[in-house]
Amino acid sequence: MIACLLSTIIPKKMTDYRSIKPITKNIVSLNAPAIEVTKTLGGYPLYISDTKPIGVIQIELFWGKGSFHQKQAFQSSLAGDLIFAGTKKRKEVEIVQFFDCLGASHHTDSLFMGSSIILRCVKKHYEKVFSWLLENASEACYPEQGVVSAISVQSAALERQQQTPKYWASRKSMETLYGPNHPLTRYGNTDDYQKIDSTCLFDYRREHLPISDCMLFLSGDIDKEIIAKTDTIMAHYPGGSFSVPKFQDCLSLPGDNTVVQHKVSNTNQVSLQMVAHVSPKNQKEKHQLTLLNMCLGGYFGSKLMQVLREEKGLTYGVSSYFQPAFRDFTWTISGEFTSANTQESFETIDMIFRDLRDTVIPLENLNKIKQYYAGQFRSGFDGPFGMSSKVQHLLYENLDMDYFETVLPSIWAISPKDLNTLANNYLHKESFIHVLAGDT
Secondary structure, three states: OOOHHHHHHOOOOOOHHHHHOOOOOOOOOOOOOEEEEEEEOOEEEEEEEOOOOHHHHHEEEOOOOOOOHHHOOOOOHHHHOOOOOEEOOOOOHHHHHHHHHHOEEEEEEOOOEEEEEEHHHHEEHHHHHHHHHHHHOOOOOOOHHHHHHHHHHHHHHHHHHHHHHHHHHHHHHHHHHOOOOHHHHHHOHHHHHHHOOHHHHHHHHHHHHOOHEEEEEEEEEEOOOHHHHHHHHHOOOOOOOOOOOOOOOOOOOOOOOOOEEEEEEOOOOOOOOEEEEEOOOHHHHHHHHHHHHHHHHOOOOOOHHHHHHHHHHOOOOOOEEEEEEOOOEEEEEEEEEEEEHHHHHHHHHHOOOOHHHHHOOOOOHHHHHHHHHHHHHHOOOOOOOOHHHHHHHHHOOOOOOHHHHHHHHHHHHHHHHHHHHHHHHHHHHHHHHEEEEOOO
């Protein structure tokens, strides 16, 4: 009787889900939310991404100024981080409590060529919260106590980072590639924090982050009433002088193909980085480079991961990726190894380069990479607030608003021969700076 009952409860054979091939499809179109481009009555550029009625609004104030424009290290990031640390009329706790009481959230971003204040709130409180944000951001005076406290925290965080091999591998590779005084390599040290005070932060905000110089991006539950309220609020801040920053030419230093080494104490690991400056000829070549990087080290099934990790067991993780370098890119290969494995790792990477130059990738393999990339690309547009950073990219690159709709068709048009040609142009060990940091 018991055996009979158990036979009805416990299946005779469990399903082996590992043997079931996942269903894949080719994502060939994006269908991203439309962007409405207009201006407020006061002349501020206004980009609107409307979604379904969700009762929540996000507004982003964006300036085309960032760490590239700072006069000393950490000035840009601290000026943004502490913009609600207090005014002459209010302390930080009062400013923050107002946001909290109305269920609003805010954060700031400070990037190389841009800075943002991002506010998210329920629709019914939008007018109050946005007005409060503008009033306090425009009057920020950076009280000394808040500055000292932030410097203490961030200086300690940097000190911890500088004890890791990965930090120094990244820093030394960029400084070797571009030079220590290049805009892309103006790294700060802990003693640079001691040069920061309220005055220098106030000066940066006044020069680079005045309300009059920002653009606005509205997303979420947007309607005519919200747009009208935005017009009314911004009328108190005459401006509309936002300008897209101009990129300069980005030149790398000639490399001598030697291995740069940086000793880091108290570690038995080595962080390996290889970097090269890449200047795509056009948008088509950018898309081709994207797929070539995916094949090289852009996802778990890439050649770097499969050979260095799965086949040879030289590392737990290694990858390749592009870092922005004005309108160009810094192609980076990065991984963590033991010191005994570094030479073999360099040789293996060179072998992978040769394989990509000498062998045309099978079409089936390339299609898998395209499917993976298309899924990742499409997911970047998910959610009601995903379009803001996309618009910033279009502005920087001077691209049309429908540019993203052209990306996936361009990706699917790339052939195995295209990638092979590109590999022969770019994937040579002599083109990359080699850096080891840690137990060298």
